[in-house]
Amino acid sequence: MDVLSDVIAVARTGRPQSAYVRWHAPWGQEFAAVPGSAGFQVILEGSCWLLRPDTAPLRLETGDVLFLPHGSGLTLADHPAHAATAPVCAPDAPEPPESYASDSVDRLGRGGPVTVVLCGAYRLDPARTHPLLLTLPDLIHLPADPDRHPELHAAVHLLAAEVGSPRLGAGTTVPALLDTLLMYVLRIWLTEQPLRGHGTTGWAAALGDPATAAALHAVHHxxxxxxxxxxxxxxxxxxxxxxxxxxxxxxxxxxxxxxTWWRMTTAARLLRTTEAPLRSIAAQVGYTSEFAFANAFKRTHGVAPGAYRRAR
Incomplete structure (x- = not known):
């Protein structure tokens, strides 16, 4: 596993939830903030406006991708002047199901132009959130640009085909494509930070620095x-x-x-997702003594490994 793959693998709990929504103008829709989640919006058809407090309205076009790594709220509308209605597409369950969940919603307006949006969220485990995610801005906007981001454009195109006309296997295909989309968003953002003059420190610089990246990959491998x-x-x-x-x-x-942090994060994932005995998990994260592993785990997570597993 490389660092970026691990960031995605360990951070989220369950599988992504999503909704495929068709709006008919006029419309305005608020998406409430959902702490402990990472949200996404993909404009699959038409156009709309992104509205946020203290920020000028931003026009979004087909193929644009929004990623909100900290679960921040926003409003979308067919026109900046249109008021927003009650929030939709926000996961309200304390934990999402382990199987993929998706809704298809048709919001009727007065027969105006149609905008289709794929929206949804990943539920994150705060105890396992990688520091890379913590350094991301509240909103990442990647405009549609097939020439500059061909892989992102391809993922959006495949997602539009899968969620627009659900077929056999969609329960496997769509979550995999959403994970792929998230990977491309993070890869593009990290790669482009140095080009924007923001890559001299932090995780964008760490992964772009051959020496530091080599050490990180060794630890993760x-x-x-x-x-x-x-x-x-x-x-x-x-x-x-x-x-x-x-x-x-x-x-x-x-x-x-x-x-140490990565070992304890890996151990927490194994405790939550496997039935491996504690001695096996201890060995997988570098501890020959189950007692030493338990003490290290408790210092990091505040509870013993067995209690952590029972509480999952």
Missing amino acids: DPAAPWTVAELAAEAGLSRAAFARRFSSLVGQPPLGYL
């Missing part, structure tokens, strides 16, 4: 390895002191601090 700062520095091709300074500056914590 084999969290059970008995890593030391010197061994990670060797992976990075730097001296121990130079590596420790660079890693801490870009990632925001020392190498071994990140290693």
